Amino acid sequence: MSVRPQARPAGPKPPFWRDRAKRALIFQLLLVAAVAAFLLYIIGNTQANLSARGITTGFGFLNNTAGFGIVQSLIDYSSQSTYGRTFVVGLLNTLLVSALGVLAATIIGFTVGIARLSPNWLIARLANGYIEIFRNIPLLLQIFFWYFAVLRAMPAARDSLSIGEVIFLNVRGLYLPEPLFESGFGLIPLAFGVAVVASIALVIWNRRRHEATGKRLPAGWISLALILGLPMLVLVATGVPVTWDVPELRGFNFRGGITVIPEFLALWLALSIYTASFIAEIVRSGIQAIPHGQTEAAQALSLPRNLVLRLVVVPQAMRVIIPPLTSQYLNLIKNSSLATAIGYPDLVSVFAGTTLNQTGQAIEVIAMTMAVYLTISLLVSMFMNWFNARVALVER
Amino acid sequence: MTIQREMIPARPAPGSTIGPIAWLRANLFSGPVNTVFTLLGLYLLYLLLVPTIQWAFIDADWIGTSRADCSREGACWVFINARIGQFIYGLYPGSEIWRVNLTFAVFAALIAWLAIPRLPFKRWVAVLTLVAFPLLAYFLLYGGHFGLRVVETHRWGGLTLTLILAVVGMVGALPIGILLALGRRSQMPIVKSFCVVFIEFWRGVPLITVLFMASVMLPLFMPTGVSVDRLIRAFIGITLFQSAYMAEVIRGGLQAIPRGQEEAAAALGMTYWKRMGLIVLPQALKMMIPGIVNTFISLFKDTTLVMIIGLFDLLGIVQAALSDSRWLGFALEGYVFAAFMFWIFCFSMSRYSQYLERKLHTGHKR
Numbered sequence: 001m002s003v004r005p006q007a008r009p010a011g012p013k014p015p016f017w018r019d020r021a022k023r024a025l026i027f028q029l030l031l032v033a034a035v036a037a038f039l040l041y042i043i044g045n046t047q048a049n050l051s052a053r054g055i056t057t058g059f060g061f062l063n064n065t066a067g068f069g070i071v072q073s074l075i076d077y078s079s080q081s082t083y084g085r086t087f088v089v090g091l092l093n094t095l096l097v098s099a100l101g102v103l104a105a106t107i108i109g110f111t112v113g114i115a116r117l118s119p120n121w122l123i124a125r126l127a128n129g130y131i132e133i134f135r136n137i138p139l140l141l142q143i144f145f146w147y148f149a150v151l152r153a154m155p156a157a158r159d160s161l162s163i164g165e166v167i168f169l170n171v172r173g174l175y176l177p178e179p180l181f182e183s184g185f186g187l188i189p190l191a192f193g194v195a196v197v198a199s200i201a202l203v204i205w206n207r208r209r210h211e212a213t214g215k216r217l218p219a220g221w222i223s224l225a226l227i228l229g230l231p232m233l234v235l236v237a238t239g240v241p242v243t244w245d246v247p248e249l250r251g252f253n254f255r256g257g258i259t260v261i262p263e264f265l266a267l268w269l270a271l272s273i274y275t276a277s278f279i280a281e282i283v284r285s286g287i288q289a290i291p292h293g294q295t296e297a298a299q300a301l302s303l304p305r306n307l308v309l310r311l312v313v314v315p316q317a318m319r320v321i322i323p324p325l326t327s328q329y330l331n332l333i334k335n336s337s338l339a340t341a342i343g344y345p346d347l348v349s350v351f352a353g354t355t356l357n358q359t360g361q362a363i364e365v366i367a368m369t370m371a372v373y374l375t376i377s378l379l380v381s382m383f384m385n386w387f388n389a390r391v392a393l394v395e396r
Numbered sequence: 397m398t399i400q401r402e403m404i405p406a407r408p409a410p411g412s413t414i415g416p417i418a419w420l421r422a423n424l425f426s427g428p429v430n431t432v433f434t435l436l437g438l439y440l441l442y443l444l445l446v447p448t449i450q451w452a453f454i455d456a457d458w459i460g461t462s463r464a465d466c467s468r469e470g471a472c473w474v475f476i477n478a479r480i481g482q483f484i485y486g487l488y489p490g491s492e493i494w495r496v497n498l499t500f501a502v503f504a505a506l507i508a509w510l511a512i513p514r515l516p517f518k519r520w521v522a523v524l525t526l527v528a529f530p531l532l533a534y535f536l537l538y539g540g541h542f543g544l545r546v547v548e549t550h551r552w553g554g555l556t557l558t559l560i561l562a563v564v565g566m567v568g569a570l571p572i573g574i575l576l577a578l579g580r581r582s583q584m585p586i587v588k589s590f591c592v593v594f595i596e597f598w599r600g601v602p603l604i605t606v607l608f609m610a611s612v613m614l615p616l617f618m619p620t621g622v623s624v625d626r627l628i629r630a631f632i633g634i635t636l637f638q639s640a641y642m643a644e645v646i647r648g649g650l651q652a653i654p655r656g657q658e659e660a661a662a663a664l665g666m667t668y669w670k671r672m673g674l675i676v677l678p679q680a681l682k683m684m685i686p687g688i689v690n691t692f693i694s695l696f697k698d699t700t701l702v703m704i705i706g707l708f709d710l711l712g713i714v715q716a717a718l719s720d721s722r723w724l725g726f727a728l729e730g731y732v733f734a735a736f737m738f739w740i741f742c743f744s745m746s747r748y749s750q751y752l753e754r755k756l757h758t759g760h761k762r
Contacts, residue, residue, distance in 0.1 A: 024583075024584045026585070027584065028584050028585075028586040028587055031586060031587060031590065032586060035590070045616070045617055045618060045619050045620070046616045046617055048619075048620050049615070049618075049620055050616065052620055118433070119423070119426065119430070120423065120426075120430050120434060120437070121423035121424055121442075122423075122424055122433075122434050122437040122438065123433050123434070123437050126437050126440065126441070133739070135742075136693075136697075136738070136739045136742035136743045136746065137697075137735045137738055137739055137742075138697035138698070138700040138711065138738055139697065139700075140700040140701060140703075140711060141700060141731060141734055141735055141738065143737075144711070144715065144731060145731045145735070146655065148727045148731075149727040149728045149731050152727075153727070153728075214516045253462055263526075279752045288698050320711050323754070332602070334602035335602065336606060336697045337602040337604045337605065339700070340604065340704060341703075341704055348602070348604055348605060348608070352605060352608050356608075356612065362612040363613060363616070364615060366605065366608060366609050366612065366613055369605050369608075370605050370609070373600060373601045373602055373605065374597065374600040374601060377599070377600035377601075378600065394689060
């Protein structure tokens, strides 16, 4: 920026505060000193407060027995487990609802976003209505709505709503049949693996052949047929080694099958529906960001309509869509912490809530919780940056 | 052979290309697939709208004082009617409610002045809103001076508290956000890395952990014996959180200003703060208004989280009213009312920001 003259003009040396480099140095030293003084002040106060309350610092409490139960856990957990295990259970529950939420929000969001651009006036209006309603209502309110006004108002177990006497919904949650795998089922994942490897090989071979000879096979459809068909074939050939454990009403409650607790359902529904409204807007603006000339040029080359979309519009739109999409995924993961309001046992609820209240180790617990979210944020944005760099426009 | 000597009068367009029928054909029934979609859409609309209108309007009960006045067939708006004062003002003492009303009337007037493009003296009104108004609001709402009685913050609630939290978070976050954004673009390595870490930290954690931190850890940070009001703790948490998002919006605006502007100012011998304050920020802030409005909308929705740390904002007070034993079983009405209030605010703000975006698109689009 500033070009220094080669030789200083004669005269007295300017004072140091006129020298930009020295000024910057002094300014930064002052900032460091201020931050350090602030931190020292806080640490001093905290130590005084902690010793006054008789709280010992450190992570030793993670080995103590928690003494409370958790309603949903993906690993073995009982009230005899340690706080460390509580942390893991909470983390897994957070990841579960986030992963399923991202999946559902993506599907709903892309569907609504494309419907928003439909030439059909009614469909476009309906999609617009969805977007405008759900993104302008606070997420917490939507979670409460699904939990207290819908799922808590379901009938008791005796009068459950059911779909074909297989899936049941009542005030205690959703009951799904659970597949039980018998011996010989191991062949099916194996067949699936073989099909995936074969499809990848086919796609690579097809691309090479296409570049060399200009001929191409519909590799996508063949791969799909392979991936779906081969496991199906094996399934039938081995005589369908799966039985379903259908939930049954015994006494006052259902036994067997998979139980999805209402807290999970409410959180999952609200997160997916809320985030989908933002994703739909992103998809719409991403597709609209592609200049119309691109479509027209592709049509002028007499590409069929589906290839215009697949080869010209979508790849360019994805470039616009992916960065904001990432931040929506991150928002969803962070928003899953609202679980604590309805008692879904996620990380914030069981760790920053119950564990914090029982142990009083505020600093350690909050620091661990924040560290988890920071790590997830960093990992997702690193992955997306990598992906973004891969699909980025190669400029001349 | 005949010669046409007069102009042939223009014939009307074929009936199939104009009018409502043609519109229906082009937009709803242009092909078999489209027709199926239209019919499906109509059916969906029928499924959604008919029961909703039946519940919310036709079968609803509007007038009364207790739950006995509700027939239980449709919505019981009597519940909302009976509680509306609490939903809007929280537990603010009835004789002092004029203070809340006056505060919001002044605020609405200031915002309207800023939002309507034709009115002059925008800069002075903005200064008034950001500096003088918060002081006025403090004296009016909290009291304790000029003969006004003190109203403790635990009596604040409802829509009032929601608006106060959002506005305080915003007014507090704007200057911090500007400093952070400038720091992030600075060439001083320590300042830059400090700002990057600060911004990315607050953006990486959920607001709820920030609020937990503010309510649990802040008392530990204070000297022994000093206690901080619960509302102030929420203010601090929300402001820090919001300032990080604000900084990113401002950084985006700063990046949109061509570099030549700053270089030209530097060539005229302006100092850093003059370059920023007189040349870059005035241009950038104008372009950032839509982004600022958008972050304000998300802040407005996020204020609902304060109910988790025990403050009664609009959603918090509705939730509390639902567990009143005299009014059990009206969860749906309560949520619909709260959703409607939030929706009105957020929707109108987002429309305003879209209008601004369209207006600002003209000159600066590159």
